[in-house]
Amino acid sequence: MNQFAMAFTPDKLEEAWHVFLTEFPLGLWETVYVTVLSTLFAIVIGLPLGILLVAGDEKGIRPMPKPLMKVINVIINFLRSVPFLILIVMVIPLTRAIIGTSIGSVASIVPLVVAAFPFVARLVESSLRELDPNIIEMAQSMGSSTWQIITRVMLPESVPSLVTNFTLAITTILGYTAMSGAMGGGGLGKIAINYGYSRYKYAVLYLAVIVLVLLVQIFQTIGTRLAARLDKRIKK
Amino acid sequence: MIELRNLSKRFVTADGPVEALNNVNLTVNDGDIYGIIGMSGAGKSTLVRCINMLERPTEGSVLLDGRDLGALSKKEMQGVRREVTMIFQSFNLLMQSTCLQNVMFPLKLIHTPKAEAEARARELLTTVGLPDKANVYPAQLSGGQQQRVAIARALATRPRVLLCDEATSALDPKTTQSILELIRQINRDTGITVIVITHQMSVVQEICNRVAILEHGSVVEEGDVSQVFSRPRAAATRALVFPDMAEGQMSSGYGQLVRLIFEGSVTIDKPLIASMAMECGIAANILGASTRTVGKREYGYMLIEIPGGPDELARALKYIGNVPNVSVQVEAAYENKGVAE
Numbered sequence: 001m002n003q004f005a006m007a008f009t010p011d012k013l014e015e016a017w018h019v020f021l022t023e024f025p026l027g028l029w030e031t032v033y034v035t036v037l038s039t040l041f042a043i044v045i046g047l048p049l050g051i052l053l054v055a056g057d058e059k060g061i062r063p064m065p066k067p068l069m070k071v072i073n074v075i076i077n078f079l080r081s082v083p084f085l086i087l088i089v090m091v092i093p094l095t096r097a098i099i100g101t102s103i104g105s106v107a108s109i110v111p112l113v114v115a116a117f118p119f120v121a122r123l124v125e126s127s128l129r130e131l132d133p134n135i136i137e138m139a140q141s142m143g144s145s146t147w148q149i150i151t152r153v154m155l156p157e158s159v160p161s162l163v164t165n166f167t168l169a170i171t172t173i174l175g176y177t178a179m180s181g182a183m184g185g186g187g188l189g190k191i192a193i194n195y196g197y198s199r200y201k202y203a204v205l206y207l208a209v210i211v212l213v214l215l216v217q218i219f220q221t222i223g224t225r226l227a228a229r230l231d232k233r234i235k236k
Numbered sequence: 237m238i239e240l241r242n243l244s245k246r247f248v249t250a251d252g253p254v255e256a257l258n259n260v261n262l263t264v265n266d267g268d269i270y271g272i273i274g275m276s277g278a279g280k281s282t283l284v285r286c287i288n289m290l291e292r293p294t295e296g297s298v299l300l301d302g303r304d305l306g307a308l309s310k311k312e313m314q315g316v317r318r319e320v321t322m323i324f325q326s327f328n329l330l331m332q333s334t335c336l337q338n339v340m341f342p343l344k345l346i347h348t349p350k351a352e353a354e355a356r357a358r359e360l361l362t363t364v365g366l367p368d369k370a371n372v373y374p375a376q377l378s379g380g381q382q383q384r385v386a387i388a389r390a391l392a393t394r395p396r397v398l399l400c401d402e403a404t405s406a407l408d409p410k411t412t413q414s415i416l417e418l419i420r421q422i423n424r425d426t427g428i429t430v431i432v433i434t435h436q437m438s439v440v441q442e443i444c445n446r447v448a449i450l451e452h453g454s455v456v457e458e459g460d461v462s463q464v465f466s467r468p469r470a471a472a473t474r475a476l477v478f479p480d481m482a483e484g485q486m487s488s489g490y491g492q493l494v495r496l497i498f499e500g501s502v503t504i505d506k507p508l509i510a511s512m513a514m515e516c517g518i519a520a521n522i523l524g525a526s527t528r529t530v531g532k533r534e535y536g537y538m539l540i541e542i543p544g545g546p547d548e549l550a551r552a553l554k555y556i557g558n559v560p561n562v563s564v565q566v567e568a569a570y571e572n573k574g575v576a577e
């Protein structure tokens with residue numbers, strides 16, 4: 001029998017089922033809250049940044065000094081191009097400074113946010129750029145201030161697109177949690193690596209993967225439905 | 237009163253500077269429905285955007301009741317934009333807001349109490365004939381209905397000037413009629429000054445009392461609609477009035493093109509061309525004819541070609557000049573002699 005088949009003998013399956021019942025609930029919970037919290041923090045930083053990228057653009061509603069915009073763009077591009085595994089190691093000092101340790105699921109939120117906020121900023125930027133410039137001209141012609149254009153026109157008009165993009169962000173971050181789980185974080189990623197890679201218990205690994213895939217499906221379905229429901233351009 | 241004084245606007249583009257407006261001078265009186273007409277690219281949108289300072293003029297000034305808008309602070313300009321509002325070709329409604337919220341939008345900007353803003357918005361939706369659409373989203377409305385909501389929104393802050401940039405260009409003729417009728421009615425009821433930007437003759441004829449013709453960023457002709465359209469002087473105006481009679485289109489190449497304008501009625505006492513042939517011996521060649529209704533009056537136009545040289549032309553002009561209710565314009569080379577009556 002080859003190694004693969006050996007991983008799925010009845011006693012291995014029973015052991016996997018045992019792990020599923022005892023360790024998965026906590027792992028699932030850790031994965032979900034790390035994902036959700038990381039996404040929220042990434043949005044908290046990325047949303048204003050994305051708005052700044054659009055509004056502060058040369059042709060935006062409130063052009064900002066070009067060097068400033070250049071610096072922001074370079075930082076975003078830099079963070080987006082560092083591989084996540086390397087980023088986790090790079091931000092260890094920052095993680096220690098904020099959380100007090102670099103190990104555990106709470107600590108893994110820091111590198112996840114650092115990796116995700118530039119991504120979210122770009123997603124917000126693309127959502128806001130989709131907006132018809134004529135609508136912004138309308139708002140200006142009615143005497144809107146910059147702040148009013150952002151809060152009363154750009155954001156409300158972009159809600160469906162933003163929801164779609166935030167869904168993309170949360171599912172991407174979910175994938176990253178598995179990686180950070182393997183690098184000292186917690187959650188399903190850690191379980192999958194512990195049993196699958198370190199102890200050749202592939203049944204557990206596959207179970208973890210199945211649960212992760214289901215999670216992605218759930219997030220994606222909720223996001224897609226929500227975006228469709230919120231979009232008033234769709235005739236009902 | 238809106239006065240444009242020596243207004244120029246230059247855009248700097250990758251392919252060099254574009255003179256979108258060139259020393260424009262115009263005066264729009266209170267209560268006017270003032271048409272600004274020109275071909276695509278003539279600078280109409282730029283002009284209207286200069287009026288509310290969405291575009292800063294390169295030179296010259298825009299005066300609203302004597303106030304120089306270019307000298308106002310950003311805050312003051314936001315205030316002016318509640319007095320001078322705008323409707324657009326693409327309606328530009330907030331698609332994620334209901335009609336009621338759309339009409340309330342300019343009122344929310346100035347923090348009008350919600351109840352008051354809502355009451356005003358409902359009143360305006362009634363004015364534009366859509367009282368039952370308050371909670372409907374724009375995507376569920378037709379183009380004409382969307383433009384009505386946009387008009388209601390533009391009126392929310394009780395402006396004194398309404399700018400319409402190609403407001404009916406995306407609509408079918410019947411809907412255009414009804415929107416123009418609505419604008420005229422609002423002008424009558426509230427005395428609001430309206431500036432209508434369009435490339436369509438029919439729109440100007442329908443509702444404007446004054447008109448300026450814009451060509452390559454310059455005003456080439458300006459005045460009362462009935463005057464300008466019954467006796468178009470500039471070539472650009474003629475191209476708009478007679479789109480079906482392009483200059484020299486059917487000319488045989490010799491002789492002089494002359495345009496006859498029959499005032500008041502298309503029918504005249506004498507068969508003019510035939511009698512001119514008999515009495516003066518000039519056999520004019522008819523190149524085209526059409527009728528136009530300007531305001532309440534009807535005009536007939538005829539483009540003819542007088543064969544021969546300056547002598548024949550002078551005799552023909554003298555002959556036609558003596559016929560009542562007909563005026564003559566000489567095309568092209570002799571144009572600067574203007575209108576002979």
Ligand SMILES: Nc1ncnc2c1ncn2[C@@H]1O[C@H](COP(=O)(O)OP(=O)(O)O)[C@@H](O)[C@H]1O
Pocket residue numbers: 247248249254255256274275276277278279280281282283
């Ligand atoms: N923001 C701009 N940048 C560069 N050129 C412009 C800009 N806006 C308008 N123009 C140019 O100015 C001219 C007049 O444009 P516009 O006012 O839109 O004409 P119209 O509304 O009569 O069609 C055109 O040649 C156009 O290309």
Ligand SMILES: [Mg+2]
Pocket residue numbers: 280281282402
């Ligand atoms: Mg235009």
